[in-house]
Amino acid sequence: MSRSRSVLLLAAVSLAGGLSIAPGAAYAADTTTQLSAAQMAAALKPVATASTAAAEGGWRADVAITGDSVPGTASYVVDPSHGIAYEQMRIAGSQRAGYAIAGKGFYRTLPDRTSRAAVKMMGRPTVKYVFTPDSTLTLAKHLKDDAPTPAAVLSDDIDHAGTKTVHDDGSVDYVQAVDGQTVTLHVSPAGTLSGARAEADSFAMTLTYTYAPQTITPPAANSVIGEAQLKRGVWYVQMPAVVKQISYAGAAEARSAARGSTVKVASLRKAVRRVGSMFNTKAQLKMINVKDVRRGVRVSATNPWTHETVSYVITASGKKAAVSRDQS
Structure with missing residues (x-):
């Protein structure tokens, strides 16, 4: 042209x-x-x-x-x-x-x-x-x-x-x-x-x-809204899906690292924290929190405007890393 x-x-x-x-x-x-x-x-x-x-x-x-x-x-x-x-x-x-x-x-x-x-x-x-x-x-x-x-x-x-x-x-x-x-x-x-x-x-x-x-x-x-503030708001609109995605991605990474063997709790926690940290760095905000629970971790986020909290628990179970929605 x-x-x-x-x-x-x-x-x-x-x-x-x-x-x-x-x-x-x-x-x-x-x-x-x-x-x-x-x-x-x-x-x-x-x-x-x-x-x-x-x-x-x-x-x-x-x-x-x-x-x-x-x-x-x-x-x-x-x-x-x-x-x-x-x-x-x-x-x-x-x-x-x-x-x-x-x-x-x-x-x-x-x-x-x-x-x-x-x-x-x-x-x-x-x-x-x-x-x-x-x-x-x-x-x-x-x-x-x-x-x-x-x-x-x-x-x-x-x-x-x-x-x-x-x-x-x-x-x-x-x-x-x-x-x-x-x-x-x-x-x-x-x-x-x-x-x-x-x-x-x-x-x-x-x-x-x-x-x-x-x-x-x-x-x-x-x-008018600033670009950085809008991006932050958009991430929190997507928060439920993001928390779920990170939980399953962390579980998948832990299973992959185990290579068919037993998924170790320490390895699971490390994998999930890494995935959560990568997201926070990419999004330039501390939205994803990862805390240890019995035999695994809890991944959560709280919307600062609506105060809604979404969380998932990932636990090591033999060769699996089980993911479940936390209803507590």
Whole structure:
């Protein structure tokens, strides 16, 4: 895939793994000329310069996707003066959004059902965003990596032969065939990129630009949770399953270490503690507790929000390591 196509379809790829968008409004053609690849690149270079200058005060891009696959929409809003960008995507009834703030980090909507269950369990039902700090974040880098900027669409791999159509109002359409798609770049009478369209047999994508100062309000404090705290909550939502899994994994490791011989109590305790410790290290919290009991160990965890305790007992029994739910 060429970079031109990948940049132009960036929003579509983000939305639905490679979909695209509906045709824009038809233009009445006035004068159409053929351009070589070199002529196309030369003609679009000043458009990139003008569009970059226009975007310095603020801009937004709106994307729409239709086709045989799941349709979707996306919006990118950028306020360079305050170093903040916002993006929102909708696919088949689901929605996600996020903010990038220079020198601060990212705010993203809660990613899944487990995360939403976690904030509810934690007594914070108003939380909608998770914050990931990044003091090195710059708006320029974020936009280069994650947004269909006018400069990106107009600066990479645009040297394909095509046509130039000049309309009565001074606007211009540049049309190229790229990797089996028809790509149309719309240029305004002011010489800036006003939109783009990519079409193939089973899909279409439209991209529309607006150049103007943008106002973006970051999420309210009561709607945000830190990434580390959310991860902790998610682990505790999964706590019953985790305790069970560690108990059976520790028992299996003890049996494996015995190699068909009698499972020794000391070996069992060592194996279970190792598995529990590995989990605590991975999760970066001390959730799993392992204590000695007669002929084995008890694995337990207590949810600090609900105060629920889940525990299992693993005991050595001949060549077996028996696991049972502790009901005490």
